[in-house]
Amino acid sequence: MQSLVDFLNGIIWSPVLIYLCLGAGLFYSITTRFVQIRHFREMWRLLLSGKSSAQGISSFQALAVSLSGRVGTGNIAGVAAAIGFGGPGAVFWMWVVAFLGAATAYSESALAQIYKEEDEDGQFRGGPAYYIEKAMGQKWYAWIFAIATIFACGVLLPGVQSNSIGNAVETAFGSGGMIETTIGTFSLAKIVTGAFVSVILAFIIFGGVKRIANFTQIVVPFMALAYIVIAFIIILLNINMVPTVFGMIIGDAFTPMAGVGAAIGWGVKRGVYSNEAGQGTGPHAAAAADVQHPAQQGLVQSFSIYIDTLLVCSATAFMIIITGAYNVHGGAEGAFLVQNLAADVGANGPMFTQLAIESAMPGIGKPFIAFALFFFAFTTILAYYYIAETNIAYIRRTMKVPGMMFALKVVLLVAVFYGTVKTANLAWAMGDVGVGLMAWLNIVGILIIFFLAKPALKALKDYEAQQKAGVTEFTFDPVKLGIKNADYWEKRLNGGKSKPAADVDDSQAEPVKPTA
Numbered sequence: 001m002q003s004l005v006d007f008l009n010g011i012i013w014s015p016v017l018i019y020l021c022l023g024a025g026l027f028y029s030i031t032t033r034f035v036q037i038r039h040f041r042e043m044w045r046l047l048l049s050g051k052s053s054a055q056g057i058s059s060f061q062a063l064a065v066s067l068s069g070r071v072g073t074g075n076i077a078g079v080a081a082a083i084g085f086g087g088p089g090a091v092f093w094m095w096v097v098a099f100l101g102a103a104t105a106y107s108e109s110a111l112a113q114i115y116k117e118e119d120e121d122g123q124f125r126g127g128p129a130y131y132i133e134k135a136m137g138q139k140w141y142a143w144i145f146a147i148a149t150i151f152a153c154g155v156l157l158p159g160v161q162s163n164s165i166g167n168a169v170e171t172a173f174g175s176g177g178m179i180e181t182t183i184g185t186f187s188l189a190k191i192v193t194g195a196f197v198s199v200i201l202a203f204i205i206f207g208g209v210k211r212i213a214n215f216t217q218i219v220v221p222f223m224a225l226a227y228i229v230i231a232f233i234i235i236l237l238n239i240n241m242v243p244t245v246f247g248m249i250i251g252d253a254f255t256p257m258a259g260v261g262a263a264i265g266w267g268v269k270r271g272v273y274s275n276e277a278g279q280g281t282g283p284h285a286a287a288a289a290d291v292q293h294p295a296q297q298g299l300v301q302s303f304s305i306y307i308d309t310l311l312v313c314s315a316t317a318f319m320i321i322i323t324g325a326y327n328v329h330g331g332a333e334g335a336f337l338v339q340n341l342a343a344d345v346g347a348n349g350p351m352f353t354q355l356a357i358e359s360a361m362p363g364i365g366k367p368f369i370a371f372a373l374f375f376f377a378f379t380t381i382l383a384y385y386y387i388a389e390t391n392i393a394y395i396r397r398t399m400k401v402p403g404m405m406f407a408l409k410v411v412l413l414v415a416v417f418y419g420t421v422k423t424a425n426l427a428w429a430m431g432d433v434g435v436g437l438m439a440w441l442n443i444v445g446i447l448i449i450f451f452l453a454k455p456a457l458k459a460l461k462d463y464e465a466q467q468k469a470g471v472t473e474f475t476f477d478p479v480k481l482g483i484k485n486a487d488y489w490e491k492r493l494n495g496g497k498s499k500p501a502a503d504v505d506d507s508q509a510e511p512v513k514p515t516a
């Protein structure tokens with residue numbers, strides 16, 4: 001299994017995808033005139049405004065749901081892996097992909113808002129499958145994305161998150177002995193942790209998107225703040241080393257100990273995994289928000305990239321490098337370019353971060369990271385469930401197979417338990433397959449959509465024009481802007497309700513003409 005997954009990763013995460021992620025971010029930064037800088041103040045204003053409704057959630061709730069997907073294992077274990085395999089210079093490339101990715105996040109999230117729908121239960125649904133079908137007119141491509149996303153978010157990615165929870169608990173509290181099962185021999189700690197996580201997860205996912213949003217809007221900001229405070233304390237205790245750490249990150253980015261390719265490759269791979277810019281996951285939560293104008297949620301989601309990578313990931317990186325709690329693996333098996341820790345301390349896991357905090361705050365690091373990872377990873381699993389659910393809702397617009405949602409819940413719970421007890425290398429490799437596949441499909445899709453109609457850019461210019469005019473209540477008229485198939489916004493502008501998703505004629509390969 002490990003060999004097969006590594007082979008697939010070698011194809012999916014070829015240098016082409018690495019530079020596609022960076023290139024798409026640079027392209028959208030230029031075409032939006034660096035929206036991630038120009039509208040920074042507006043991002044803050046929008047984040048604190050807006051309310052939820054019967055159909056949708058507030059901008060802040062949508063940010064919390066998307067951040068629950070972004071702020072997760074990638075911020076703790078992912079950063080450790082980037083340093084462990086790409087050297088400190090990989091952190092610089094995580095920063096680059098975050099800065100450029102903020103523009104990509106605006107574009108994909110604005111598209112999700114423009115082409116969102118109300119489903120048969122009256123809730124907003126949207127995401128890449130929806131905007132690929134409506135803006136590109138290619139239903140087959142939308143279906144490929146939907147199926148790939150259901151598989152990635154329902155099967156492959158949850159195991160990465162739960163695996164880190166299991167590893168962190170085992171590191172903090174011990175294995176508790178080994179137990180033989182029909183699927184292998186596992187520690188009691190991991191089995192108990194997997195069962196506990198699965199039970200709590202079942203309670204929430206059977207409660208619907210509102211329960212997910214209400215849970216994440218409380219947990220995510222609290223845990224992110226607690227984590228950053230701990231990191232800030234460790235950095236202050238070693239403030240004299242901060243210039244040295246910056247020098248290592250910048251210097252190794254271009255002449256890195258593990259080679260430029262390793263630093264860029266691991267920095268971009270783990271950067272995309274962590275902040276999800278271009279991956280196509282963030283737009284699902286963005287579409288669920290109830291806002292006055294699509295550009296507003298695009299800006300809010302753009303801001304989430306800063307929180308994830310420039311704040312939380314940087315906090316992890318500085319703790320690890322300041323305390324020297326890392327190894328850098330060489331090209332050969334068992335070879336190290338830098339070895340500060342024992343050879344059996346794995347980079348694909350939370351141990352670097354746990355040991356970093358433990359060295360600065362003895363007795364706190366291991367249990368704190370286990371606690372933080374539980375909430376970070378748990379809320380990320382919730383976000384993955386919501387994303388998979390949204391893509392099943394997309395498929396059900398055409399093919400109503402009974403029990404699809406229930407089957408998703410069961411499969412995801414099994415994947416979470418299985419991921420908790422399995423080895424870290426296999427879990428992360430399977431997660432990379434899911435992330436890479438979605439990134440390929442989504443980035444190619446949004447670039448094609450840009451050259452076909454530029455809907456996200458038109459929405460941004462329209463929003464800026466209304467800002468300049470000093471309006472207090474923003475409106476969005478897709479027909480006036482030449483944007484087709486934005487049915488929800490057309491009906492909203494006309495004082496009506498959007499056409500139910502079940503009634504949409506999606507049998508055509510070409511875009512359907514807008515209805516009156």
